[in-house]
Each structure stands twice: as structure tokens, then as C-alpha cells.
Amino acid sequence: MPDGAEPVLDVRGLKTVFRTREGNVHAVNSVSFHLRPGELLGVVGESGSGKSVTMMSLIGLLPSPPAEVQAGQVLLDGRDILQVSSTQLQSIRGARIGFIFQDPMTSLNPVFTVGSQIMEPLRKHMGLTKAQAQVRAAELLDLVGIPDAKKRLSGYPHQFSGGMRQRVMIAIALACDPRVLIADEPTTALDVTIQAQILELVRELRQKLGMAIIWITHDLGVIAGIADRVMVMYAGQVVEQAPVKELFTRPQHPYTRALLKTIPHLAGPRSDRLQVIEGQPPIMMAAPAACAFAPRCAHAFDRCLRENPQRRPVGQGHDVACHWEAGAAHA
Amino acid sequence: MRDASPRKLVEVKNLKMHFAINSGILRRHTGDVKAVDGVSFDIYEGETLGLVGESGCGKSTVGRALLRLYEATSGSVVIDGTDIGRLGQKALRRIRPKMQMVFQDPQASLNPRMTVAAIIGEPLVEHTDLRGNARLARIHELMDQVGLNRAFAGRFPHEFSGGQRQRIGIARALALNPRFIVCDEPIAALDVSIQAQVVNLLEDLQDRLGLTYLFISHDLSMVRHIADRVAVMYLGQIAELSPRDALYADPLHPYAQALLSAVPEPDPSVESSRRRIILKGDVPSPANPPKGCNFCTRCPQAQPVCSDVKPPLLEVTPGRHVACHFVPPITAAAGSTGGPEASERNRQGEDR
Ligand SMILES: Nc1ncnc2c1ncn2[C@@H]1O[C@H](COP(=O)(O)OP(=O)(O)O)[C@@H](O)[C@H]1O
Ligand SMILES: Nc1ncnc2c1ncn2[C@@H]1O[C@H](COP(=O)(O)OP(=O)(O)O)[C@@H](O)[C@H]1O
Ligand code: SF4
Ligand code: SF4
Ligand SMILES: [Mg+2]
Ligand SMILES: [Mg+2]
Numbered sequence: 001m002p003d004g005a006e007p008v009l010d011v012r013g014l015k016t017v018f019r020t021r022e023g024n025v026h027a028v029n030s031v032s033f034h035l036r037p038g039e040l041l042g043v044v045g046e047s048g049s050g051k052s053v054t055m056m057s058l059i060g061l062l063p064s065p066p067a068e069v070q071a072g073q074v075l076l077d078g079r080d081i082l083q084v085s086s087t088q089l090q091s092i093r094g095a096r097i098g099f100i101f102q103d104p105m106t107s108l109n110p111v112f113t114v115g116s117q118i119m120e121p122l123r124k125h126m127g128l129t130k131a132q133a134q135v136r137a138a139e140l141l142d143l144v145g146i147p148d149a150k151k152r153l154s155g156y157p158h159q160f161s162g163g164m165r166q167r168v169m170i171a172i173a174l175a176c177d178p179r180v181l182i183a184d185e186p187t188t189a190l191d192v193t194i195q196a197q198i199l200e201l202v203r204e205l206r207q208k209l210g211m212a213i214i215w216i217t218h219d220l221g222v223i224a225g226i227a228d229r230v231m232v233m234y235a236g237q238v239v240e241q242a243p244v245k246e247l248f249t250r251p252q253h254p255y256t257r258a259l260l261k262t263i264p265h266l267a268g269p270r271s272d273r274l275q276v277i278e279g280q281p282p283i284m285m286a287a288p289a290a291c292a293f294a295p296r297c298a299h300a301f302d303r304c305l306r307e308n309p310q311r312r313p314v315g316q317g318h319d320v321a322c323h324w325e326a327g328a329a330h331a
Numbered sequence: 332m333r334d335a336s337p338r339k340l341v342e343v344k345n346l347k348m349h350f351a352i353n354s355g356i357l358r359r360h361t362g363d364v365k366a367v368d369g370v371s372f373d374i375y376e377g378e379t380l381g382l383v384g385e386s387g388c389g390k391s392t393v394g395r396a397l398l399r400l401y402e403a404t405s406g407s408v409v410i411d412g413t414d415i416g417r418l419g420q421k422a423l424r425r426i427r428p429k430m431q432m433v434f435q436d437p438q439a440s441l442n443p444r445m446t447v448a449a450i451i452g453e454p455l456v457e458h459t460d461l462r463g464n465a466r467l468a469r470i471h472e473l474m475d476q477v478g479l480n481r482a483f484a485g486r487f488p489h490e491f492s493g494g495q496r497q498r499i500g501i502a503r504a505l506a507l508n509p510r511f512i513v514c515d516e517p518i519a520a521l522d523v524s525i526q527a528q529v530v531n532l533l534e535d536l537q538d539r540l541g542l543t544y545l546f547i548s549h550d551l552s553m554v555r556h557i558a559d560r561v562a563v564m565y566l567g568q569i570a571e572l573s574p575r576d577a578l579y580a581d582p583l584h585p586y587a588q589a590l591l592s593a594v595p596e597p598d599p600s601v602e603s604s605r606r607r608i609i610l611k612g613d614v615p616s617p618a619n620p621p622k623g624c625n626f627c628t629r630c631p632q633a634q635p636v637c638s639d640v641k642p643p644l645l646e647v648t649p650g651r652h653v654a655c656h657f658v659p660p661i662t663a664a665a666g667s668t669g670g671p672e673a674s675e676r677n678r679q680g681e682d683r
Contacts, residue, residue, distance in 0.1 A: 046522040161613040191385035191549070193610045196593035200609050218523060221595030225602035244599045262527045264556040266579065266594050274527035274556060280492050
């Protein structure tokens with residue numbers, strides 16, 4: 001993908017708060033990122049770091065209340081989709097942005113055939129006739145590697161295995177040839193050999209169709225294998241962003257560094273003891289006024305407790321939100 | 332364990348656990364889910380045996396049958412010289428304290444209406460004479476051991492994070508000074524940054540208390556960290572049982588090869604040049620496993636004989652056991668049960 005290409009998606013200063021009985025949960029705190037045509041952006045972070053809420057906010061899928069998107073712009077091909085009417089947004093969601101969620105069983109309707117669920121967006125957003133939609137639906141199932149596609153259209157979700165259901169979800173997400181595909185932990189519930197099948201399928205589909213993808217996961221191994229660029233989230237903020245090789249070879253944020261050190265590997269030297277990140281991720285009951293990672297950070301110093309670090313460039317397409325600089329003296 | 336010949340603490344022979352399928356309005360017995368179908372292995376005192384395989388392959392059922400939380404369909408489980416399956420209820424109750432379990436979901440396995448002190452103290456009430464302050468002292472000691480603040484003894488499980496709840500589960504498992512603990516996916520529900528905390532704790536406790544673990548997990552990278560030997564299960568049977576380093580460096584069974592090749596490595600340069608074995612299709616139902624080798628429907632190396640004749644689990648080279656017609660024995664060593672030779676044995680902390 002050409003570096004200078006206009007982003008398909010450009011998110012600026014997104015803020016989302018949940019109003020709960022215990023107070024406001026600041027789930028997304030000024031998140032900005034962009035996605036270029038054909039690119040696969042990996043989003044990593046521990047549970048609760050705001051990955052899902054960020055994506056749900058930008059496509060208007062959060063129930064309000066309790067959620068409130070308080071600020072930000074979401075430019076899809078230059079147009080701010082936070083400003084469009086809900087009917088317009090609905091058609092954008094169906095036709096220009098596709099989604100895949102972690103658990104296909106909760107997103108597929110158990111009482112309708114798989115075929116009718118793939119045909120629905122085709123008829124609604126692309127205006128295909130029933131016969132046309134049927135042909136296209138079979139093509140889509142075939143595209144995602146479901147054997148006997150035509151016959152399987154009349155099957156119900158429960159008649160498919162976990163991996164096959166996730167393929168069906170991918171088919172539905174791709175039905176209208178979207179510009180952007182958002183996949184939220186799509187392989188987390190699957191076994192590794194089935195995950196490997198799905199990752200292989202996604203690699204193939206990218207070659208064939210060239211859509212831009214946002215892939216959310218907590219698995220750094222998956223990210224290493226499919227992403228072009230990676231964004232690391234912590235406490236509802238982007239703490240580091242870099243091209244994939246750069247992130248793994250030259251991580252700058254103390255959290256990214258610690259995360260990469262704590263996970264055991266399948267090959268290479270095996271250490272006697274795992275490196276630990278003490279403590280646990282916070283739930284943000286206030287907008288961040290200090291570095292949210294400070295209580296767990298080995299490099300924390302005074303300034304970290306006074307001032308929330310802003311993202312600053314540290315290399316080509318690489319930025320980090322941290323006051324600390326390797327090799328520099330800090331007071 | 333530095334002895335020349337480590338002692339077997341757990342000996343499992345041809346263990347089968349079939350669950351009856353009853354269907355129709357008469358609930359007639361129409362078949363069996365062969366969750367565990369003829370599994371044999373030993374666990375040596377002080378070691379960690381990793382048990383890996385994909386969901387539904389029978390890992391938890393093995394763990395439960397070992398502790399006689401299930402009545403096995405057939406086969407035998409001997410723990411510390413006692414045949415667990417033959418014990419009457421009274422004798423079983425006496426031996427229970429020696430073997431414990433840590434579960435995957437600390438949330439679901441802890442009673443939400445009990446305080447931490449009551450949860451950890453429950454086995455003490457049931458199995459010991461400790462009362463009042465003596466019991467509380469033991470509870471505090473256990474909380475110290477797993478790194479929980481004593482001041483929180485009066486709190487309820489929901490007031491703790493996932494990692495801390497797992498510590499509560501571990502403290503409860505330790506209450507009666509067990510020798511053997513089945514850890515069933517103890518870190519699967521935890522965040523990456525919390526997993527290492529719990530795994531390090533389990534390792535510390537093993538060193539300090541001389542514990543023996545069966546560590547069940549689908550996380551092959553973590554199993555490489557914690558286990559001394561590893562058994563790879565597929566569809567109710569063991570495909571390969573090998574010392575850890577040998578397995579990860581050179582898996583012999585075609586399923587073990589595919590499984591390891593499917594695990595993503597957090598390293599983009601490794602990932603881009605990786606040779607992956609992508610298996611076709613899904614795991615068959617354990618109610619109707621294929622004839623012959625149970626992996627034959629997906630095995631990239633299957634031959635006609637595979638769908639006909641079931642390959643036995645053989646020791647193909649000292650300490651390495653493989654169930655495949657096409658992994659011929661490298662040295663003949665009939666009659667052995669999986670004991671690691673002194674030279675092959677991998678101890679934690681000894682890098683290759
Ligand atoms: N419906 C909700 N009500 C209150 N808080 C919520 C709700 N949904 C999510 N949150 C909070 O928002 C934060 C971000 O959550 P989420 O985006 O789901 O994390 P991730 O996807 O990274 O695991 C968390 O602190 C979570 O508790
Ligand atoms: N109590 C039960 N009754 C019937 N079938 C069961 C029971 N427990 C497990 N099974 C079945 O036995 C097989 C093995 O299950 P399990 O031991 O839980 O696998 P794993 O722990 O490897 O995921 C699965 O097909 C499962 O559905
Ligand atoms: S800003 Fe300070 S506390 Fe935060 S990650 Fe950087 S060094 Fe650590
Ligand atoms: S016996 Fe045949 S089917 Fe089974 S693992 Fe070996 S080669 Fe594959
Ligand atoms: Mg999420
Ligand atoms: Mg299980």
C-alpha cells in the first residue's frame with residue numbers, strides 16, 4: 001500500500017464514557033488513528049483496554065445510555081460518520097464497513113438459515129434480486145472455503161462447526177465488498193489449528209479483495225503473523241504505534257516492552273522464570289491526568305504522575321506516549 | 332529431583348471415560364461419547380506433566396478421572412501406590428487431601444457468598460480438627476503463601492481481580508498439604524500480563540512444597556515454559572508423550588507437528604518464513620471416532636493402513652512415546668511406561 005495514500009478511515013480524538021452507578025467509566029480517551037487502503041492494522045491490549053469500545057464507538061453500535069461518545073471525528077473516505085443520520089449510518093455499516101465478532105454464535109441468528117443471513121445485506125444494500133443474491137451468497141461461501149457451498153446455504157448456524165461459523169461471519173462481512181473490515185478477536189474462541197485455517201483464509205482474501213482491515217486481538221503472535229502496522233492500547237489510550245517489525249524489534253513504550261518480555265515463546269532460548277508485570281490494568285473512573293501505566297511501570301518518575309504523556313514520533317510511522325526516553329536522564 | 336530413578340507418583344493405565352448418550356423419549360442408551368479412550372501415562376514425583384490438545388479432546392476429563400471426580404469406565408489410576416478407582420468412599424475421603432484441583436474459571440469455582448477466609452478454610456473444616464484461631468492462622472499462612480494480603484480475608488470473591496481470584500483457588504487447593512495438583516487451564520481466563528504472575532507462583536510453590544503437577548492447557552508456549560514432559564492428546568487419546576525440549580524441537584507425531592506449527596509466534600520475521608501445516612476440516616465427534624488411527628481423517632501423511640489399523644502408543648526412542656504407524660522405533664525399548672531416562676530428562680531451568 002502506498003505510504004502517501006489518503007486514509008480510508010481517519011479517527012481523531014475519539015472519547016467515549018459510560019455512565020454507571022459507580023460513576024463515569026472513561027473507556028476511550030482521545031484515541032486517534034488512521035487506516036490506509038489495503039492495510040491491516042492490528043490492535044492489541046489487555047481486556048478492558050478499550051479496543052472493542054473504540055471500534056463500536058466509531059460505527060455507532062454502542063447503546064446510549066450508558067455509552068456516550070463525547071468527542072471526536074471519524075472520517076470514512078473524508079466524511080465524518082459521527083455526524084450522519086442514523087439511517088445513513090446503518091447503510092454505511094452494512095455496505096462500507098463489515099464486522100466480525102469473537103463469537104459467531106451470538107452474531108448469527110439461530111432461527112434463520114445461513115443463506116438468508118448472507119443474502120440479507122446483499123438485497124438490502126446492493127439491491128440484488130432474490131435469485132441474484134442466492135448466486136452471490138453461494139459464491140461468498142465458496143470464497144471463504146466452505147465446501148458444497150450451494151447446499152450449505154440452507155443449513156442453520158448450529159449445523160456448522162465453530163470454525164465454519166466464523167467463515168460464515170466473514171462471508172457476511174464481505175458480502176457488500178466493504179472498504180473496511182473490523183474484526184474483533186475473531187479467532188480468540190477457536191482452537192489453534194482452526195485459527196490457523198482462518199488466518200490463512202484472511203491472507204488469501206486480502207490478496208484477492210484488497211480491503212483494509214482492523215484486527216483486534218490480545219494475542220501478539222497473531223499480530224506478528226498478519227499485521228502491517230500495530231497499535232497498542234492501554235487504559236483507553238493508544239500508547240504506541242509502529243509498523244509491525246519495528247514494534248517487535250524496537251518497542252519503545254515500557255508497557256509494550258514488558259508485554260513482549262512476559263510472554264513465553266515456542267522456540268529459542270527458554271528462560272527459567274517468566275518476567276512479570278506487577279499489578280493489574282486500571283478501570284478509568286476519571287479522565288487520565290497522569291500516565292495510566294505509572295503504578296506498574298519500572299521507569300516511572302515524577303513527571304509521569306503529574307502529566308499524561310502525549311504521543312510523540314520516535315521513528316518512521318512510529319510514535320509513543322511516554323515521558324521516558326531510553327538512555328536519557330530523568331528527574 | 333536429582334535421584335537417578337525418579338519415583339512415579341501417578342500411574343495411569345488404559346484409562347477410559349465414556350459418557351452415555353441417551354436419546355428418544357425413552358432415554359434409551361444409543362451410544363457413548365468416548366471422551367477418554369485408552370490413555371496411559373505416568374507422572375513422576377516433583378515434575379510437571381503438561382497435557383495439551385484442542386478443546387474437547389478430553390483433557391479435563393482425564394484430570395477429573397484422575398482425582399476420581401468421575402468414575403472411570405475402565406482402566407486404573409494409581410496415586411502414590413493406591414489404586415484410586417478401587418477405594419471405598421471412606422478410604423477415598425481419607426486420601427482426598429493428597430490430590431487437589433485448580434480450575435480455569437476462578438469466578439465460577441468460588442462461592443460468591445463466602446468470604447475468602449471461608450473459601451480457603453472450607454477444606455480445613457471438612458478434613459481437619461483445626462478450629463478458631465488455629466484455623467485462622469492456617470488461613471493467613473496460606474494467604475501469605477499465594478501472595479494475598481491477609482487484611483482481605485473478610486472480603487468476597489467479586490472484590491478481587493481475576494488473577495487474585497486464581498490465587499484464592501490455589502490457596503484453597505493447598506490447604507490440606509496436597510502432593511499432587513491437577514491444574515486445569517489455570518491461566519486461560521487471565522490477561523497476558525497476569526498469566527506470568529500466576530505461573531511463577533505455581534512454580535515457586537512447586538519448589539517450596541515439592542508438588543507434582545498435571546498442567547492442562549491449550550497454550551503450547553506456556554506449557555513449554557512450565558512442563559518437564561508433555562502429552563499431546565487428540566480425540567480422547569495420546570498422540571505423543573515426550574520430554575519438553577525434544578517435543579518442541581522435533582515433534583514426531585503428525586498431529587503434534589501440525590499443532591505446533593499452528594501456534595503463532597510473537598515474532599514477525601519468524602512468522603513470515605514459517606512453514607505451516609494447515610489441517611483440513613474439523614475434529615470428528617468423540618461419539619463416532621474414525622476407525623484405525625483417530626487422526627486419519629485429517630492427517631497429511633495418512634496411508635490406507637491408517638484408516639484400518641489403530642497405531643499403539645510406542646516408545647520410539649528413550650522417553651518418547653508416539654502413536655503413529657509411520658514413526659518407527661529408533662531404538663527398541665519394549666515394556667517401558669514413559670519414564671524419562673536420566674539423560675533425556677528435562678528439568679525446569681535447564682536450557683538446552
Ligand atoms: N456497558 C458498559 N458499561 C460500563 N463500562 C463498560 C461497558 N462496556 C465496556 N465498559 C468498560 O470500558 C472499558 C473498555 O472496554 P472494552 O473496549 O470492552 O475493552 P477491550 O475490548 O479492550 O477488552 C472497560 O473498562 C470496560 O469495563
Ligand atoms: N459430563 C459429560 N457428559 C457428556 N459428555 C461430556 C462430559 N464431559 C465432557 N464430555 C465430552 O467429552 C469430550 C471431552 O471433553 P473435555 O474433557 O472437557 O475436553 P477438554 O478439556 O480437552 O476441552 C467432549 O466431547 C465433551 O463434550
Ligand atoms: S510516562 Fe512514565 S510511567 Fe508512563 S510509561 Fe512512560 S515512563 Fe512509565
Ligand atoms: S497412523 Fe497414519 S493417520 Fe495416524 S498419524 Fe500416523 S500417518 Fe497419520
Ligand atoms: Mg473486546
Ligand atoms: Mg477442559
